Amino acid sequence: MDKALIPEGVKRCPLPVFGLWMLVLFAVIAWGVYAGLTVLIKGLHVTGLNNYFGFGLYICVDLGIIALGAGAFFSGFMYYGLSRFFPQLKELHKIINLAVIVGFCCYTGALLVLLLEIGQPLRGWFGYWHANVHSMLTEVIFCISCYAIVLVIEFVPIILENRKLDAVKPLHIFGHNLHEIMAIFAMTGTFLSFFHQGSLGGVPGVMFARPFAYREGFFVWPWTFFLFTLSAMACGPAFTALICRLMEKVTRKQLVDRSVYELIGKIEGVLLLIYLILKGLDTLYWALDTAPGFGLKLSDFYKEPYGMWLLVAELGICGVIPVILLLTPQARKVNGLLFLAFFLDCAGIVINRFAMTVEALAIPVMPFDQWAVYIPTWAEWAPCIAMLAYGAVIVSLSYRYLPIFPRERELNP
Amino acid sequence: MGEVKNSTSKKGLGIVFFLAGFVGALILGWVVFPNLLYSSKTQPVTFLHSSHEDSSCEDCHYFRDDGSYSGVPGVAKCAECHEEPMTESEDERILVEEYIQQEREIPWLVYAWQPDNVYFSHAAHTEEQGIECVRCHRDVSAEEKMPVYKENRITGYSKNTMKMVECEKCHAEKGASNSCHICHK
Amino acid sequence: MSLGRRAFLQFVGGAIGGTLLTPIPWKLADDSAIWTQNWSWRPSPERGEITETTGTCLLCPGGCGIQARLVNGHRAIYVKGNPDHAVSRGGLCPVGAAGLQYLYAPYRITQPLKQTGKRGDPQGFQPIAWNEALKIVADKLAAVRKKGLPHTVACITGQDRSSVTDLWKQFFAAYGSPNLYTMPRHSDSxxxxxxxxxxxxxxxxxxxxxxxxxxxxxxxxxxxxxxxxxxxxxxxxxxxxxxxxxxxxxxxxxxxxxxxxxxxxxxxxxxxxxxxxxxxxxxxxxxxxxxxxxxxxxxxxxxxxxxxxxxxxxxxxxxxxxxxxxxxxxxxxxxxxxxxxxxxxxxxxxxxxxxxxxxxxxxxxxxxxxxxxxxxxxxxxxxxxxxxxxxxxxxxQPWQALPEPAMDLEAFKGLGQKPLGQPTSVPKTKVRPNTLHAFLNALANGEEYPIELLFVHEANPAYGLSENTLAVQALQKAGMVVSFASYLDETAAYADLILPNHNAFERLDDVIGLPGAPFAFYAVATPILKPHYDTKSTGDVVLGLAKTLGGTVAQSLPWKNYEEVLKLRAAKIAEGATGLLVDATFDPASVEPGVSLRANFKKAADVWKKLTAGSCWVEAPQALDACTTPSGRFELACQxxxxxxxxxxxxxxxMAHYKPLPPSGNAGELPLLLTTYRSLSLAPGYVPNAPFMNKLLPDDLLLKQDVFVEVHPETARKLGLRHKAKAVLKTPLGEAPVRVRVAPTVPADVVALPEGLGHTAYDEYVQGKGVNANSLVEVHLDPVTGLGTVWATRAQLRLA
Amino acid sequence: MVIDLDKCTGCGACAVACQQENNVSFRPDESDKLRTIAWMTLYRLDNGKDYPEHREAMLPRPCMQCDSPHHSPCTFVCPVNATVRDEHTGIVDHIAVRCIGCRYCMVACPYHARSFNWWDPKWPKTMEAMLSPEVSPRMRGVVEKCTFCHHRLNRARDRARINGEDPDGVVYTPACAEACPTGAITFGNLRDPHSDVARLAKDPRAFRILEKLHTEPKVYYLSSDQWIHKQSDNDLS
CATH class of the missing domain: 3.40.228.10 (Dimethylsulfoxide Reductase, domain 2)
Incomplete structure (x- = not known):
C-alpha cells in the first residue's frame, strides 16, 4: 500500500524508518496538544503572560512563522505573476510546490496557536461577526483566514497529484482544472497576503500610545505595515530555501537545481537591502523624531535583558551581513555562506517580530512604572514546538507521497 | 471495463445517498435539534393573572423610588392576600404552606429573564413612552394556564429571552443610543 | 465495498450540505458563546430591591458613620461613609470600606465552640449549644467565687470605648476582681x-x-x-x-x-x-x-x-x-x-x-x-x-451612666487584691494603670497567684500585643480561657470555649469618645443587618452571666439586655441636658472648653431615636482651671x-526628661535598630487585612509570603544585600525570614518592618503572609508606670 | 475626574470601594502585581533623592477614559467592538461578554488600566453574598477595567426618568470619589465649563499623565510638587 502511494521513479526511505520519524513527530505534537488543552481547560494563567505582556511567545511565533511562510505568496507572485515579465523567474517552478506546502503549514499552524492565545476561544468567531473595521486585528483575522483557505485550495492540486489519487479520473480532471486556474488563486493569495502581512505590521504600528511600537505612516497604515510586508517578502523564500536545503540534507538527495537557490539568494538579497534601507530610515526617523516627540530617547527603549544588542542583532548581524553575502556573487556560490545568509535573514526578521511584540511591552511608558521581564512557560513553548512538528509531518508526508519536486527524478537518477 | 457500465446507475444511486444525507440533516436540524436544545419546565406554582383581576398591574409591578422596577413580586406581596388560603385550590395550598408560611421565595421561572450582564431600564421603556408591555412580554390578560418554560440546555436562557439584535434594532429605529453601557453592566 | 464507501461519502456530503442549511452549526456556535458568558461556576448575584441603612463602623475606635446598601434587605453589598455623620462626613478608611469582607469572612465563628482536644488545637473545637456553654462559664464563675478567689478571674478587652467595657467594669467590681485590662493604647500613658x-x-x-x-x-x-x-x-x-x-x-x-x-x-x-x-x-x-x-x-x-x-x-x-x-x-x-x-x-x-x-x-x-x-x-x-x-x-467618661455597683464582702476582698503583676511603684492617681504586660508576664511565669478564668473580648493579644509570645504563654497558663471572638483568630485558637459575638456590623453597640478629638463624643452603632449566624452580643452575655450568678452581681447589672443599657445612656444624656446632637454641619472649632453646649434635645426617647439614626452627641471638654493636683495648677514637676x-x-x-530605656542585646552582634511602621492599607488591629486590602500592598512590601524590610542603600551595601534579596532578621526575641527593600526611607543602620502581617490564623487569604512585627519587637516596661512601651529593638540583618 | 495628589494620602479607600462596587475578584496571593486585577491602582512615586531629602507620594490611577480624537488607544484596536467610547458621555466602556480575550487593548494602553482574568474568578463561598447585582461578575479569559461606575449613571438616569427629570442632565459619583476620606477625587462633567472638574482641570497645579502621547486623558491630577509633575510624562531634559 505504502509503495503504491509513493510517486513513480523516486526512492524513499523504508516505511519503518519513516514510521519511527512520524512517531517522534507525533509525540511532540501530542505534547503540544496536551499543553494546548491545559491552556484551554485551565486558562491562560499557565502561560508566562501577564497584564504587562498581553502578547508573548504565541504572538511572537505567529508573527514570525507567518513572515517566514510568506514564501508561498511571494514565490507564487513571482512565478505566476512576474515571470511573464522576468522569464528567469520560471525557474521558481522547481520549488513552488514546497513553498505552498510550507506556507500552508505556517498559516494553519499559526491559526491553531492563535486559538490558544485568545482568552475565550469559543467566542473567536465574534471577530467575523462583530468586527471592528478600525482594528488591525480584524484585518489580520479576515485576511489570514481567507489566505489560509486559499492555501488549502493551492495545496489540493498538489495532493491530487498523488499517484493513487491521480488515477481516479474525476479527481485527475478536477486537479488539472485547479492547476489551470491556480494563477488566479495565487494572485488572490498574493493580494490577501500583501494585506495581512501589512496588517500584522499594523498591529504594533497603530498603537499610538506605545512609543516603541508606534509609527507614523501613510493614509490609514503605519510604516510598519509596509515594512512588515517587505520584510516578509525578504525572508519567506529564504525560509523555503532553507527548508528545502534541510530536506536535501536529511534525504541526502538533490531536490532542486542549485540555480534555484542562487536565484532566491539574489532576489532576497535585493529585497533585504531595500527593506534594510527603509527600516533604517524608519528607525532613524523614529529615534530622532517620533520618540523624542514622546519625550523618549533611543536608549530609553533598551535595557537589559532587552538591551541594545537586540537592535544590533536585528539590523546588523542579521541584516547587513546577509545582504552583503547575498549580493556578493562569490558568496552565493558557497553553500555555507549562502545558507548562513538565508538563516541570518530569517533570524533577523524573527528578532524584529520579537522586538515589536515583547520588547515593545517591556518598556514602562509611565516614568514611574517598572521594566518587566517576560519568561514563557512550557505551556507556551510546547504548542509552538508542536506547531513546527506539525509542519514537519505535513512536509514529510508530502515529500514521501507527493511529487513535489518536479526535478527530483532527473537530479537523482 | 465493467465499471464504466455501472457508472450511470452509480451516479443515480449517488444522488439518492446524497439526498438521503441532505434531507436527513434537514430533518435533524429543523425538527429534532430544536426539541433537543430546549428542556421544558413548569412553574413551581400556577399563577394566573386572570384570577387577579381585582388588583391593578401596578399593585405588583411598579417602579421603586430609585428608578428600578420591581418585576416579579416577592412572596411578601402574595402574603398580603394569601396569609390564609382563600380558596380550596391545591396551588394555593402549596403557595401558603410551602412558601408564605416558611418565608421562602418562589423560584419563578421568568420567561423574559435577562442574564447578569444586561442592564434593562424599565423606566426608559414605559407605556408613556409608547412601548406597550406586550411589545416584549406575553399578553397575560386572558391567559388560562401558564405557558411551558423552555430553557436552552446550553445557555440556560429562556427561549423567550430577547436577543440583543432586537434591542439594537429598536434602538436604531427610535434613535436611542446603542452605546454598549446603556444596556450592559 | 467500494460502493459502500462511496455511498457513505456521498451520504456524508449530503448531510454536511444539509446541516449547513439548518440552524445546528450557527445556533451551536452562538449558544456556546452565550454559554461562556454565563458559566454556571461563576456566581450570579441575586437581584432585587436595593435599600440603604445607616450604622457606625466599629472596626477601629474612629467611630465613622457608615451607610450600607442591601439587596432585598438581607444581603449587604456595599459600605460607604455616611455623608451626614458629624465626624467622618462621608469619608471611610480602607478597613471600613472592606468591612463586609469581615462580615462575610469564611473565618467567622458561626456558633459557640468548645475545645474538646488540647488547648490550641484548631481541629479540637466542637459546636456546643448556647445554654450549655453559658452554663459552663456560670458554673466556673460561681465555683471560683465560692472558693473565695474571685480575683483570679481576669478579662482582656480590646473595646475600651464601648458600654460593654463598662459592663465588664461593673461585673468585675461586683464580682470582685481587679484584673480587668484593655489592650494597650497610647492613652494608657x-x-x-x-x-x-x-x-x-x-x-x-x-x-x-x-x-x-x-x-x-x-x-x-x-x-x-x-x-x-x-x-x-x-x-x-x-x-x-x-x-x-x-x-x-x-x-x-x-x-x-x-x-x-x-x-x-x-x-x-x-x-x-x-x-x-x-x-x-x-x-x-x-x-x-x-x-x-x-x-x-x-x-x-x-x-x-x-x-x-x-x-x-x-x-x-x-x-x-x-x-x-x-x-x-x-x-x-x-x-x-x-x-x-x-x-x-x-x-x-x-x-x-x-x-x-x-x-x-x-x-x-x-x-x-x-x-x-x-x-x-x-x-x-x-x-x-x-x-x-x-x-x-x-x-x-463624660458622665457616669451606670449606678455604683453593689458589692458584697467577697467583692471588696477580691477587688482589694493587687492586680496581678502590677509593680507597687505605680503612681496613685485617678487613672488605673493598664498594666497588661505585667499581668501577662506574671501569669506566664506563674507568679503571685494563678488565673482561674480568663475572658478575652474583642482582642487578639496572641497576635496583636507587642511581644505577642508572652500572651501565648499566658493563655496557656490560665485555668480556663473564654473568648468572645467573632473570628477564629490567634487568641481564639487558645480558648476552651468561644461564645461568638456578633460582627462589628451586626451588633448594637456604642462609641464613647473619639481619640484625639477636642470634644466629648457619643454615638450609637446600629446593626446594618440581622446577624446571620448563631452569635450573641457579648453585652447580653455579660448581663446573662450576672443574672445567673445572682446576689450582688445580679443586682449590679440589673438590665434585661444590652439595648437597655444603651437606652439608659441616652436617658442620661437627656437628663444631663447639655451637649448637642449633631450631624455633618457640626464645626468642632465652635466648641470651647468649659463652655457647655446648650442641648438641642429634650426627651430620652427623642435622643435615642436620633442617636440610632446616626446623629452623634458632642459636648465641650473641660477647662483647665482648678486642677486637682497638690498645687492646684498644671504641674511641670509632678508632685x-x-x-x-x-x-x-x-x-x-x-518631671519631663529624656530617658530612653536601653534596648537589650549586644550592639556588636545586633548592630541595627529595628523600628516598625504602619500604613492605612494594612489593618494592624483586631481584624486582619481583608483580601481587598491585600490588593493594595506593593510587591516590595509583600511578595508571595515574604515581607520586605526597608533598609538604607548604604546599610544594604555594607551588609551585601541587594534589592529584593532574601534575608534573615534577628532580634533578641527571635528571627524571621524577610526580603529587603533598599530605599532611602530610613537612615543608615535602621531596619523598618511593617506591622499587620504575619498572621497564623484565619484563612488562606490572610495566613502566613510575612512576619508579625510584634513577635520581633522588644517591650520595655516603664519602671514608673509599669506599662509596656516599645521604641526600638536591636537587630541584625543577614543574607539568607 | 480630577485627583488632588496634595490631598491624597494613599490610603487606598478608593481602590477598596472600587473593588467592592464592581465585584472585582481577588485571590489568596495578590502580590503578583503583573497579574492582579485592579481597576484603581495605587502607584508609588518618589523624588529619587537620598535620606533625608527623600519623599514619596501615592498616585491613584483609574482608567484615563482617553479622549484622543476618534478613538482611545484601546478602542481603536479591539477587533470585536467590546470596548467602545460613548461619545455622548465620554466613557470608555468594556463589555466583558463581548470580549474574546485577545488582550490587544491591554497592549495598546500605556497606563496599564486594563486587567485580564487569568483565572476563573472565585470568591470564598460566604463572600458570594456580598457580590453586587449592579455589576455582572466577569469570567475567565476576558479583560476588565474601570468604567467610571457607569452603572451608577444608568441608575441615576432611571431615577430621573421616574421623577420626570431630564435623564441627560444627571450627575453621579463613582465609588472611588464617594469613598475618598480626604475628598481628593472630584468627579463631574468636564464638558460643562461650570463644573468643579472643569474649573480644577484649569488649575495651575493640574497635569495629566503622558500628555505627549496625545491620548488626551480625562483624568487630571493636581499637585504642587514639581517632582511629581516631572514624573507625569517622559522628558528628555
Missing part, C-alpha cells in the same frame, strides 16, 4: 501623664481644626492615628487653600520617611526614639529666648521655677533642668537634628498663634511617661493648654510622683 500634671482623668483632645502650625513628634497622622478618617479630613483641610486664612503648616519629626513625613510641609529626620529629646531642646530655646507663654506659665503652672517638696526639700524646677541639660548642641548630638534647626523650630513654634504639638508612635502603644510629660510640657510652654485650648482635656519614686530621688524624676 497619656492619661497617667495628664492625671499627674492636672489631676484629671481625661484624654487629650487636639484642636487640629483651628491649628495654624502643627509640630508632630512621630504621630503617624496619615497612617491611621487616633480617629483616622477625622485626621484624614483635617489633613485635607490643611491642604485646601481657604481665602483669607493662613495655610496650616505641618512639621513632622520622625526617623522614617513615612507617608506623613512625605506629605508634611517639613520633615525633620531624627534618630529613632529621640523625639522627646528634641522636644526638650525646643523647650530649652523657648525658655532661653523667653519665647514661651509667660503669662500662662506664671499663673497656671507649677514647677517651672524651683520648688519645695512636701518634706521641705528644695528641688530644681523645669526651667533649671531644661536649661542645664537640653542645649541645642547637646540635643543635636542625641537626635541628629542640627542645632540651628532646633532653634528655628522653637522660634517658628513661638511665632504661631495657634500652634500645637502632637506626639505618639502609634495609637496603641503607651509611651514612656517622662516623654509624654515632655510633649505635654512643650504644649504648656507654647500656651496650647491656655485659654487658646489648642490642647484640651476630654473626660474619658503626684512623690509617692512612687523614693524620697531621695533626683529632681529630674518628677
Amino acid at each position: 497619656t492619661r497617667l501623664a495628664v492625671a499627674l500634671a492636672t489631676g484629671y482623668d481625661a484624654d487629650l483632645g487636639f484642636h487640629l481644626e483651628k491649628a495654624t502650625y502643627v509640630l508632630n513628634f512621630g504621630a503617624p497622622l496619615l497612617e491611621g492615628w487616633a480617629a483616622p478618617v477625622r485626621i484624614q479630613q483635617i489633613f485635607s483641610r490643611w491642604q485646601t487653600e481657604q481665602p483669607g486664612l493662613p495655610k496650616t503648616e505641618l512639621v513632622h519629626v520622625e526617623s522614617r520617611c513615612s507617608l506623613t513625613a512625605s506629605k508634611a510641609d517639613r520633615w525633620i529626620a531624627c534618630k529613632p526614639g529621640t523625639e522627646a529629646a528634641l522636644a526638650l531642646g525646643i523647650a530649652h530655646v523657648l525658655i532661653r529666648e523667653k519665647l514661651y507663654d509667660a503669662a500662662f506659665v506664671s499663673e497656671k503652672v507649677f514647677g517651672f521655677e524651683d520648688w519645695t517638696d512636701a518634706a521641705g526639700a528644695l528641688r530644681k524646677g523645669f526651667k533649671a533642668l531644661v536649661l542645664a541639660k537640653y542645649s541645642p548642641k547637646d540635643v543635636a548630638a542625641v537626635t541628629g537634628v542640627d542645632a540651628q534647626v532646633i532653634q528655628e523650630l522653637a522660634r517658628e513654634l513661638a511665632r504661631q498663634k495657634n500652634a500645637v504639638v502632637l506626639w505618639g508612635q502609634s495609637s496603641d502603644t503607651p509611651n514612656n511617661l517622662y516623654h509624654d510629660l515632655a510633649f505635654l510640657a512643650l504644649n504648656a510652654l507654647i500656651g496650647a493648654l491656655s485659654d487658646k485650648a489648642m490642647v484640651s482635656l476630654v473626660p474619658s 503626684g510622683l512623690l509617692a512612687s519614686v523614693s524620697t531621695n530621688a533626683g529632681d529630674e524624676l518628677f
Whole structure:
C-alpha cells in the first residue's frame, strides 16, 4: 500500500524508518496538544503572560512563522505573476510546490496557536461577526483566514497529484482544472497576503500610545505595515530555501537545481537591502523624531535583558551581513555562506517580530512604572514546538507521497 | 471495463445517498435539534393573572423610588392576600404552606429573564413612552394556564429571552443610543 | 465495498450540505458563546430591591458613620461613609470600606465552640449549644467565687470605648476582681501623664481644626492615628487653600520617611526614639529666648521655677533642668537634628498663634511617661493648654451612666487584691494603670497567684500585643480561657470555649469618645443587618452571666439586655441636658472648653431615636482651671510622683526628661535598630487585612509570603544585600525570614518592618503572609508606670 | 475626574470601594502585581533623592477614559467592538461578554488600566453574598477595567426618568470619589465649563499623565510638587 502511494521513479526511505520519524513527530505534537488543552481547560494563567505582556511567545511565533511562510505568496507572485515579465523567474517552478506546502503549514499552524492565545476561544468567531473595521486585528483575522483557505485550495492540486489519487479520473480532471486556474488563486493569495502581512505590521504600528511600537505612516497604515510586508517578502523564500536545503540534507538527495537557490539568494538579497534601507530610515526617523516627540530617547527603549544588542542583532548581524553575502556573487556560490545568509535573514526578521511584540511591552511608558521581564512557560513553548512538528509531518508526508519536486527524478537518477 | 457500465446507475444511486444525507440533516436540524436544545419546565406554582383581576398591574409591578422596577413580586406581596388560603385550590395550598408560611421565595421561572450582564431600564421603556408591555412580554390578560418554560440546555436562557439584535434594532429605529453601557453592566 | 464507501461519502456530503442549511452549526456556535458568558461556576448575584441603612463602623475606635446598601434587605453589598455623620462626613478608611469582607469572612465563628482536644488545637473545637456553654462559664464563675478567689478571674478587652467595657467594669467590681485590662493604647500613658500634671482623668483632645502650625513628634497622622478618617479630613483641610486664612503648616519629626513625613510641609529626620529629646531642646530655646507663654506659665503652672517638696526639700524646677541639660548642641548630638534647626523650630513654634504639638508612635502603644510629660510640657510652654485650648482635656467618661455597683464582702476582698503583676511603684492617681504586660508576664511565669478564668473580648493579644509570645504563654497558663471572638483568630485558637459575638456590623453597640478629638463624643452603632449566624452580643452575655450568678452581681447589672443599657445612656444624656446632637454641619472649632453646649434635645426617647439614626452627641471638654493636683495648677514637676519614686530621688524624676530605656542585646552582634511602621492599607488591629486590602500592598512590601524590610542603600551595601534579596532578621526575641527593600526611607543602620502581617490564623487569604512585627519587637516596661512601651529593638540583618 | 495628589494620602479607600462596587475578584496571593486585577491602582512615586531629602507620594490611577480624537488607544484596536467610547458621555466602556480575550487593548494602553482574568474568578463561598447585582461578575479569559461606575449613571438616569427629570442632565459619583476620606477625587462633567472638574482641570497645579502621547486623558491630577509633575510624562531634559 505504502509503495503504491509513493510517486513513480523516486526512492524513499523504508516505511519503518519513516514510521519511527512520524512517531517522534507525533509525540511532540501530542505534547503540544496536551499543553494546548491545559491552556484551554485551565486558562491562560499557565502561560508566562501577564497584564504587562498581553502578547508573548504565541504572538511572537505567529508573527514570525507567518513572515517566514510568506514564501508561498511571494514565490507564487513571482512565478505566476512576474515571470511573464522576468522569464528567469520560471525557474521558481522547481520549488513552488514546497513553498505552498510550507506556507500552508505556517498559516494553519499559526491559526491553531492563535486559538490558544485568545482568552475565550469559543467566542473567536465574534471577530467575523462583530468586527471592528478600525482594528488591525480584524484585518489580520479576515485576511489570514481567507489566505489560509486559499492555501488549502493551492495545496489540493498538489495532493491530487498523488499517484493513487491521480488515477481516479474525476479527481485527475478536477486537479488539472485547479492547476489551470491556480494563477488566479495565487494572485488572490498574493493580494490577501500583501494585506495581512501589512496588517500584522499594523498591529504594533497603530498603537499610538506605545512609543516603541508606534509609527507614523501613510493614509490609514503605519510604516510598519509596509515594512512588515517587505520584510516578509525578504525572508519567506529564504525560509523555503532553507527548508528545502534541510530536506536535501536529511534525504541526502538533490531536490532542486542549485540555480534555484542562487536565484532566491539574489532576489532576497535585493529585497533585504531595500527593506534594510527603509527600516533604517524608519528607525532613524523614529529615534530622532517620533520618540523624542514622546519625550523618549533611543536608549530609553533598551535595557537589559532587552538591551541594545537586540537592535544590533536585528539590523546588523542579521541584516547587513546577509545582504552583503547575498549580493556578493562569490558568496552565493558557497553553500555555507549562502545558507548562513538565508538563516541570518530569517533570524533577523524573527528578532524584529520579537522586538515589536515583547520588547515593545517591556518598556514602562509611565516614568514611574517598572521594566518587566517576560519568561514563557512550557505551556507556551510546547504548542509552538508542536506547531513546527506539525509542519514537519505535513512536509514529510508530502515529500514521501507527493511529487513535489518536479526535478527530483532527473537530479537523482 | 465493467465499471464504466455501472457508472450511470452509480451516479443515480449517488444522488439518492446524497439526498438521503441532505434531507436527513434537514430533518435533524429543523425538527429534532430544536426539541433537543430546549428542556421544558413548569412553574413551581400556577399563577394566573386572570384570577387577579381585582388588583391593578401596578399593585405588583411598579417602579421603586430609585428608578428600578420591581418585576416579579416577592412572596411578601402574595402574603398580603394569601396569609390564609382563600380558596380550596391545591396551588394555593402549596403557595401558603410551602412558601408564605416558611418565608421562602418562589423560584419563578421568568420567561423574559435577562442574564447578569444586561442592564434593562424599565423606566426608559414605559407605556408613556409608547412601548406597550406586550411589545416584549406575553399578553397575560386572558391567559388560562401558564405557558411551558423552555430553557436552552446550553445557555440556560429562556427561549423567550430577547436577543440583543432586537434591542439594537429598536434602538436604531427610535434613535436611542446603542452605546454598549446603556444596556450592559 | 467500494460502493459502500462511496455511498457513505456521498451520504456524508449530503448531510454536511444539509446541516449547513439548518440552524445546528450557527445556533451551536452562538449558544456556546452565550454559554461562556454565563458559566454556571461563576456566581450570579441575586437581584432585587436595593435599600440603604445607616450604622457606625466599629472596626477601629474612629467611630465613622457608615451607610450600607442591601439587596432585598438581607444581603449587604456595599459600605460607604455616611455623608451626614458629624465626624467622618462621608469619608471611610480602607478597613471600613472592606468591612463586609469581615462580615462575610469564611473565618467567622458561626456558633459557640468548645475545645474538646488540647488547648490550641484548631481541629479540637466542637459546636456546643448556647445554654450549655453559658452554663459552663456560670458554673466556673460561681465555683471560683465560692472558693473565695474571685480575683483570679481576669478579662482582656480590646473595646475600651464601648458600654460593654463598662459592663465588664461593673461585673468585675461586683464580682470582685481587679484584673480587668484593655489592650494597650497610647492613652494608657497619656492619661497617667495628664492625671499627674492636672489631676484629671481625661484624654487629650487636639484642636487640629483651628491649628495654624502643627509640630508632630512621630504621630503617624496619615497612617491611621487616633480617629483616622477625622485626621484624614483635617489633613485635607490643611491642604485646601481657604481665602483669607493662613495655610496650616505641618512639621513632622520622625526617623522614617513615612507617608506623613512625605506629605508634611517639613520633615525633620531624627534618630529613632529621640523625639522627646528634641522636644526638650525646643523647650530649652523657648525658655532661653523667653519665647514661651509667660503669662500662662506664671499663673497656671507649677514647677517651672524651683520648688519645695512636701518634706521641705528644695528641688530644681523645669526651667533649671531644661536649661542645664537640653542645649541645642547637646540635643543635636542625641537626635541628629542640627542645632540651628532646633532653634528655628522653637522660634517658628513661638511665632504661631495657634500652634500645637502632637506626639505618639502609634495609637496603641503607651509611651514612656517622662516623654509624654515632655510633649505635654512643650504644649504648656507654647500656651496650647491656655485659654487658646489648642490642647484640651476630654473626660474619658463624660458622665457616669451606670449606678455604683453593689458589692458584697467577697467583692471588696477580691477587688482589694493587687492586680496581678502590677509593680507597687505605680503612681496613685485617678487613672488605673493598664498594666497588661505585667499581668501577662506574671501569669506566664506563674507568679503571685494563678488565673482561674480568663475572658478575652474583642482582642487578639496572641497576635496583636507587642511581644505577642508572652500572651501565648499566658493563655496557656490560665485555668480556663473564654473568648468572645467573632473570628477564629490567634487568641481564639487558645480558648476552651468561644461564645461568638456578633460582627462589628451586626451588633448594637456604642462609641464613647473619639481619640484625639477636642470634644466629648457619643454615638450609637446600629446593626446594618440581622446577624446571620448563631452569635450573641457579648453585652447580653455579660448581663446573662450576672443574672445567673445572682446576689450582688445580679443586682449590679440589673438590665434585661444590652439595648437597655444603651437606652439608659441616652436617658442620661437627656437628663444631663447639655451637649448637642449633631450631624455633618457640626464645626468642632465652635466648641470651647468649659463652655457647655446648650442641648438641642429634650426627651430620652427623642435622643435615642436620633442617636440610632446616626446623629452623634458632642459636648465641650473641660477647662483647665482648678486642677486637682497638690498645687492646684498644671504641674511641670509632678508632685503626684512623690509617692512612687523614693524620697531621695533626683529632681529630674518628677518631671519631663529624656530617658530612653536601653534596648537589650549586644550592639556588636545586633548592630541595627529595628523600628516598625504602619500604613492605612494594612489593618494592624483586631481584624486582619481583608483580601481587598491585600490588593493594595506593593510587591516590595509583600511578595508571595515574604515581607520586605526597608533598609538604607548604604546599610544594604555594607551588609551585601541587594534589592529584593532574601534575608534573615534577628532580634533578641527571635528571627524571621524577610526580603529587603533598599530605599532611602530610613537612615543608615535602621531596619523598618511593617506591622499587620504575619498572621497564623484565619484563612488562606490572610495566613502566613510575612512576619508579625510584634513577635520581633522588644517591650520595655516603664519602671514608673509599669506599662509596656516599645521604641526600638536591636537587630541584625543577614543574607539568607 | 480630577485627583488632588496634595490631598491624597494613599490610603487606598478608593481602590477598596472600587473593588467592592464592581465585584472585582481577588485571590489568596495578590502580590503578583503583573497579574492582579485592579481597576484603581495605587502607584508609588518618589523624588529619587537620598535620606533625608527623600519623599514619596501615592498616585491613584483609574482608567484615563482617553479622549484622543476618534478613538482611545484601546478602542481603536479591539477587533470585536467590546470596548467602545460613548461619545455622548465620554466613557470608555468594556463589555466583558463581548470580549474574546485577545488582550490587544491591554497592549495598546500605556497606563496599564486594563486587567485580564487569568483565572476563573472565585470568591470564598460566604463572600458570594456580598457580590453586587449592579455589576455582572466577569469570567475567565476576558479583560476588565474601570468604567467610571457607569452603572451608577444608568441608575441615576432611571431615577430621573421616574421623577420626570431630564435623564441627560444627571450627575453621579463613582465609588472611588464617594469613598475618598480626604475628598481628593472630584468627579463631574468636564464638558460643562461650570463644573468643579472643569474649573480644577484649569488649575495651575493640574497635569495629566503622558500628555505627549496625545491620548488626551480625562483624568487630571493636581499637585504642587514639581517632582511629581516631572514624573507625569517622559522628558528628555
